[in-house]
Amino acid sequence: MLDEETKLTLRVVFPHKVLPYLLVAPQLAITLVFFYWPAGQALYQSMLRQDPFGLKSKFVWFANFRKVLADPAYLNSIKVTVVFSLATAIVAMAVALLLAVMAEKVVRGKALYRTLMIWPYAVAPAIAGMLWLFLFNPSIGSLSYVLRSLGIAWDPLLNGSHAMILLVSAAAWKQISYNFLFFVAGLQAVPKTLIEAAAIDGARETKRFWTIIFPLLAPTTFFLLVVNTVYALFDTFGIVHAVTGGGPGKTTETLVYKVYNDGFVNLILGDSAAQSVILMVIVIALTAIQFRYVERKVHYG
Amino acid sequence: MIGQSPLRVLIAHAALILGILIVAFPIYYTFVASTQTLQTILKPPLPLLPGDQLWNNYSEALFGGVGRIGGVSVGRLLLNTTVMALGVAVGKIFISILSAYAIVFFRFPLRMTFFWLIFITLMLPVEVRILPTYKVMVDLGMIDTYAGLIIPLIASATATLLFRQFFMTIPGELVEAARVDGAGPWRFFFDILLPLSRTNIAALFVILFIYGWTQYLWPLLVTNSNDMNTIVIALKKMVSFADADTQWHLVMVTAMLAIVPPILVVVLMQRWFVRGLVESEK
Numbered sequence: 317m318l319d320e321e322t323k324l325t326l327r328v329v330f331p332h333k334v335l336p337y338l339l340v341a342p343q344l345a346i347t348l349v350f351f352y353w354p355a356g357q358a359l360y361q362s363m364l365r366q367d368p369f370g371l372k373s374k375f376v377w378f379a380n381f382r383k384v385l386a387d388p389a390y391l392n393s394i395k396v397t398v399v400f401s402l403a404t405a406i407v408a409m410a411v412a413l414l415l416a417v418m419a420e421k422v423v424r425g426k427a428l429y430r431t432l433m434i435w436p437y438a439v440a441p442a443i444a445g446m447l448w449l450f451l452f453n454p455s456i457g458s459l460s461y462v463l464r465s466l467g468i469a470w471d472p473l474l475n476g477s478h479a480m481i482l483l484v485s486a487a488a489w490k491q492i493s494y495n496f497l498f499f500v501a502g503l504q505a506v507p508k509t510l511i512e513a514a515a516i517d518g519a520r521e522t523k524r525f526w527t528i529i530f531p532l533l534a535p536t537t538f539f540l541l542v543v544n545t546v547y548a549l550f551d552t553f554g555i556v557h558a559v560t561g562g563g564p565g566k567t568t569e570t571l572v573y574k575v576y577n578d579g580f581v582n583l584i585l586g587d588s589a590a591q592s593v594i595l596m597v598i599v600i601a602l603t604a605i606q607f608r609y610v611e612r613k614v615h616y617g
Numbered sequence: 618m619i620g621q622s623p624l625r626v627l628i629a630h631a632a633l634i635l636g637i638l639i640v641a642f643p644i645y646y647t648f649v650a651s652t653q654t655l656q657t658i659l660k661p662p663l664p665l666l667p668g669d670q671l672w673n674n675y676s677e678a679l680f681g682g683v684g685r686i687g688g689v690s691v692g693r694l695l696l697n698t699t700v701m702a703l704g705v706a707v708g709k710i711f712i713s714i715l716s717a718y719a720i721v722f723f724r725f726p727l728r729m730t731f732f733w734l735i736f737i738t739l740m741l742p743v744e745v746r747i748l749p750t751y752k753v754m755v756d757l758g759m760i761d762t763y764a765g766l767i768i769p770l771i772a773s774a775t776a777t778l779l780f781r782q783f784f785m786t787i788p789g790e791l792v793e794a795a796r797v798d799g800a801g802p803w804r805f806f807f808d809i810l811l812p813l814s815r816t817n818i819a820a821l822f823v824i825l826f827i828y829g830w831t832q833y834l835w836p837l838l839v840t841n842s843n844d845m846n847t848i849v850i851a852l853k854k855m856v857s858f859a860d861a862d863t864q865w866h867l868v869m870v871t872a873m874l875a876i877v878p879p880i881l882v883v884v885l886m887q888r889w890f891v892r893g894l895v896e897s898e899k
Contacts, residue, residue, distance in 0.1 A: 329724050329792070330802045339719035340731050343712040343772055350750060350769040351738045357749035415636040421629040431884060432637045435644060438879035440831035440849045443872060446856055447643040450650070456865070458646070461661040492640060497891060521625075550744055554833030558853045572744045576834070579748045588748055596745040603740050 355596070361589035380590035389566065390574070390591070397570045400484060401548035408488035409540055412495030413533075417525070419496075420503050430500070437493040441486075442554030448486035449559050472560070476567025479560045483568055486559065487552045495540055502536030503529070542606045549598070571595060644876065651675070651869035658865040670866065678870040691871055694848040698830060699878070701766045701847055705829030706822050708771035714814065717780035718806060722792065732781075739774040743834055751838050761845045766836060770829070776821055783817055784810070820893030823886045830879045848875040 362380055366373040384390050419429055436444065451459045454471045463470040472478040506529055514524050553572045556562060562569035562577060569577070575595065579588030650658055653668040678691045719725075720732050743750060750769070759765030787810070795805045836847040843851070852875055855868050883890050 329722055330796070330805075332723055332802060333725070335802060336719040336723035336725045336728070339715045339723075340735075343716040343735060343777070344731060346712070346768065346772040347734060347738050350753060351741045351746070351772060352734075354746040354749035354753055355741050357752070358746045361749065411636070411639075415633060418629040418632040418636070421626060422633065425630070429633050429637065431887060433640055434883055434887070434890070435880050436640055438827055438831075438883040439644070439876050440833060440879075442833045442849050442853060443831075443875055444643070446852065446872065447647055449856075450869075451643060451646060456659055456661050458662040489640070489643070492636075494894070497894060501895060550742055553744070554849070557833070557837070558856075575744060575747055580751075580838075585748065592745050592747060596740070599742065599745060600740045 358589050358592045358596070361585060362593045364589075365586045376586070380586040381594070384587055384590045384594070387587075389569075392566060393569050393571050393574045396480075396566075396568060397549065400480065400487075400552075400568070400570055401545050403480075403484045404487040404491070404548040404552070405541060405544035407484060408491035408544055409495050409537070411488070412492050413499050413537075415492070416496055416499035416503055417529075419500055430497075433496050434493045436490045439490060440554060441490055441552055442558040444490040445483070445486045445555035445559040448482055448489070452482055474564055476564055479564060479568050483552075483555055483559060487548060487555055491544060491547060495544070498536055498540055499533070502533045506532045539606075542602060546599075546602055549602075571598075644880075647869055647872050647876075651866065651873045653866060655864065655866045658869070674866050674870045678867045678874070689843045689846070689851070691848070691874055693844055694846060694851045694871075695874060695878075697763075697766075697845060698847040698849070698875070700763055701832070701836070702826050702829035702879075704763065704767035705770050705832075706825035708767055709773040709776050709825050710818055710821055712771055713773045713776035714780050714811075714818075717777050717784055718810065720777075721781055721784040722802070722805075735772070735777050736774050738772055743838075747834075747838070754839050760839055761842050765839045766845075766847075770832070770835060773825075776825070779817065779821065780814070783814065787813065816889075816892070819886070820889045822893075823882060823890040824893040826882055827879050 363375060363377055364373045365376045365380065415433065419426060422429070439447075449457075449472070451457050452463075452470070452472060454460050454473060460470050470478060472482040510528055510532075511524055514528055519527065549570075550572055552570070553576065556568060556570055556573045557576075560568045562573050571591070572595065575588055575591045578584045578591065646663070649665065649667050650663060651674055652671040653663065654670055657663065657668060680690070680692075716731070716735060720728060754760055754765055754769070757765075759768075791809060792805065795809060800808065831849065832847070833849055836850050840846050840850065843854075846854070848871065852868065852871050855863065855871065857863050
């Protein structure tokens with residue numbers, strides 16, 4: 317059976333009994349100790365109810381899930397997460413697409429523009445958040461000073477919507493570079509002959525974009541939508557933690573922040589484990605979508 | 618090629634310059650703030666041009682006593698972060714290339730089981746197993762250690778997939794030829810496979826270095842003592858928007874020191890970076 321497979325794939329292999337196990341051993345050991353064991357524990361604990369000191373525990377089946385999903389604070393957190401993730405993904409992708417389309421038009425300075433555009437990729441999300449808070453905090457932020465002098469009562473530390481706008485701006489800002497590179501790659505893959513044909517047929521630029529270029533970019537756009545959603549869901553924990561701490565008044569408490577806060581700060585273990593498992597389901601769904609539907613034929617120049 | 622009217626090209630340039638201003642402004646302004654006195658920063662608006670405190674602020678943060686965060690110098694923080702970023706990047710590449718080598722070039726029972734076990738870790742980020750993982754770290758005594766910062770992060774489904782894909786494009790004749798010439802698996806690995814993988818390794822290294830440098834949740838969990846913090850975590854500890862005591866000029870210096878190294882890596886290794894980004898994407 318194995319020999320057949322070998323012949324079928326025409327793969328020449330080394331005949332060794334022990335060596336391959338030694339080669340996979342380090343990676344496997346790490347996944348078992350730090351991934352599978354804790355994930356199993358999370359599943360198990362999600363069905364236990366414990367007191368904070370871990371002295372007594374009781375098996376309660378799905379009671380923790382029922383409790384979590386009925387909790388208004390959790391439902392609020394779901395709403396916050398959806399708003400935050402969608403807004404971040406849309407803003408980051410729209411700005412990046414616009415800039416990528418502009419970059420396609422210029423000949424001179426293209427490389428320089430790209431170099432200057434990729435900086436924020438290297439900035440940690442939490443630092444991105446702190447830089448934006450530095451600019452926009454009510455007491456010493458220079459840009460809040462500008463906003464105030466324009467008559468806008470700006471205060472992200474007290475106003476929930478302002479806090480959300482600040483978080484989305486910082487999160488989207490950091491992600492522009494990434495999306496820009498992928499859109500530039502996607503645009504380069506659009507056949508020039510197609511655009512020329514449309515131009516000869518008299519289609520104007522805007523029309524050419526929406527009827528030819530944008531549909532052809534769909535695989536890239538869809539791929540980026542999934543990646544940006546995952547980014548907004550998970551990698552932005554640092555932004556929330558460093559900038560708002562979920563506040564003011566839970567208006568920016570995302571799901572990941574809540575798992576951390578309930579588990580580490582409030583020590584509600586069963587609830588936190590149940591939340592972990594719900595997040596696990598979300599990640600599995602997103603990964604499945606990514607591998608099932610996303611075309612991976614994005615190539616750079 | 619369709620000719621672009623000069624006006625349209627001009628508009629494109631203007632839009633790009635505006636985009637770059639938005640992208641670069643927060644970083645530039647951080648630099649400006651890092652060269653001002655605390656008094657200047659506390660009275661907005663901040664000037665648009667750098668001040669004259671560059672030397673004072675940076676030397677104070679790096680070598681002086683005032684720039685310390687809980688008794689820890691910024692130099693120590695940079696060391697911790699560098700060790701972590703390098704450890705994570707090298708570690709991930711090391712164990713992934715070995716596993717991919719085993720999975721592609723050997724046939725053994727449970728081969729595909731192992732492959733799937735590695736693959737599924739994609740769906741188990743720290744966030745979904747946060748408390749139990751913390752408990753494992755405590756039980757193993759890995760809190761506040763470099764090993765604790767690095768080892769649990771180096772399992773990598775993405776890197777393993779990437780190497781596997783690349784190895785599968787290597788023609789079987791090459792392996793056969795090596796075997797006929799009497800080369801064993803190690804010889805083949807070091808003399809043929811590793812040199813062929815050079816570009817992939819470089820590309821992956823850039824991406825993973827940034828990944829390690831910008832980690833937040835993990836160092837937040839596994840470092841309690843100030844002198845094991847990464848620079849990102851320490852920066853968060855330094856900042857308080859409610860507290861009038863925040864040493865803003867030094868915070869800004871620390872922020873600059875936290876962003877410049879990874880930016881340099883990305884800009885200087887741009888070719889590898891773009892390649893790694895596009896190829897390592899699952």
